[in-house]
Amino acid sequence: MNKTHTYLIGEIGQNHNGSVDLAKLLIDKAVQPVVDDLFNLELKPWDAVKLTKRDLAEELSASAMAKPYDSPHSFGATYGEHRAKLELNDEQHFELYQYAKSKGLDFVETLCAIGCLSMLKLFTPDRLKVASRDLTNLPLLEAMAETKIPMVISTGMGGIEEIDKALEVITRHHNQVTILHCLSQYPSEYKNINLNSIHYLEKRYSGFEIGYSDHSIGIAIPIAAVAMGATTIEKHITLDRSMKGTDQAGSLAPDGIFRMVRDIRNLEMAMGQMKKERSEAVASAKVKLERSIATNRAIKQGETITEDKIYLLSPGDGFKWVEKEQVIGKVLKEDVPADEVIYPSMLQ
Numbered sequence: 001m002n003k004t005h006t007y008l009i010g011e012i013g014q015n016h017n018g019s020v021d022l023a024k025l026l027i028d029k030a031v032q033p034v035v036d037d038l039f040n041l042e043l044k045p046w047d048a049v050k051l052t053k054r055d056l057a058e059e060l061s062a063s064a065m066a067k068p069y070d071s072p073h074s075f076g077a078t079y080g081e082h083r084a085k086l087e088l089n090d091e092q093h094f095e096l097y098q099y100a101k102s103k104g105l106d107f108v109e110t111l112c113a114i115g116c117l118s119m120l121k122l123f124t125p126d127r128l129k130v131a132s133r134d135l136t137n138l139p140l141l142e143a144m145a146e147t148k149i150p151m152v153i154s155t156g157m158g159g160i161e162e163i164d165k166a167l168e169v170i171t172r173h174h175n176q177v178t179i180l181h182c183l184s185q186y187p188s189e190y191k192n193i194n195l196n197s198i199h200y201l202e203k204r205y206s207g208f209e210i211g212y213s214d215h216s217i218g219i220a221i222p223i224a225a226v227a228m229g230a231t232t233i234e235k236h237i238t239l240d241r242s243m244k245g246t247d248q249a250g251s252l253a254p255d256g257i258f259r260m261v262r263d264i265r266n267l268e269m270a271m272g273q274m275k276k277e278r279s280e281a282v283a284s285a286k287v288k289l290e291r292s293i294a295t296n297r298a299i300k301q302g303e304t305i306t307e308d309k310i311y312l313l314s315p316g317d318g319f320k321w322v323e324k325e326q327v328i329g330k331v332l333k334e335d336v337p338a339d340e341v342i343y344p345s346m347l348q
Helices: 020-030 062-066 079-086 090-102 114-121 138-146 160-170 197-204 220-227 254-271 280-289 321-326
Strands: 007-013 034-036 041-043 048-053 106-111 127-130 151-154 177-182 209-214 232-236 292-295 310-313
Touching (some): 007 254, 020 048, 048 090, 062 079, 151 232, 177 197, 197 209, 292 321
Parallel strands (some): 048 106, 127 151, 151 177
């Protein structure tokens, strides 16, 4: 992955609320044109969308599934019924995969159980995602790694020990792994995010891509993560943050979907190279605003210029102060009024 391009994943997750049509509308938002009106630039939109697949037979204990779920965000009387309402089947995931690919997007799948790998008989996602809660689910990691599909692992519930063990399992099969710094707090309090973990992960896991999965409110933190070197950003997206569903309020609505991509793509251009030199883009401003040696009083033709007769004024197309020895002691060929730049053609 090119360091100058950030791989942006719009996480639909289960913000589709069990509706294929709603998921397609979210995919449409991820491919909407991203235009910077100030400079009339069309920027690259999101790179991928991500969905989540659960196998309810491997989700929760029987008692937890049967527990009444009394919440404004509930889609069923019990937690099991709630989860079942939100699930799309393998064929529906395949339909959304085809729809996303037809729009030019990559398709990423979070698989939450070994049973979910059944969908891979229908299609091959561009990446498989390991949710933070499954960082320690080594049998699932083994099964996913055996597919040889590139993997993204989220680390919001783990530390170095858990990451090391997960990589030990995955790298038996391949090394195409992106490690996402993450905080599994919804929404994330800024004091807990610790973006410097990105630098730490870059040093410790130098052979792997390092990114960031964001659960904070707004777009500032993922943009900062890109500035710190994150090569992948994952962020929840929604049609309306007030919609029913536990992830909706912390997601990006259409305006945020647009603004985060616009600002990250502009940041990518702004990062530049490890050097400092004058840009050709400032040439006109340099002429207009920089200072040149000028008269601080009227000087007559034939008069010798001394330092007490000059100072600095704009524009910047004359002699600079470091070139004052090319002016001091010279004789003027013409009258020069006060407060005018002295040019070479004025000197004998």
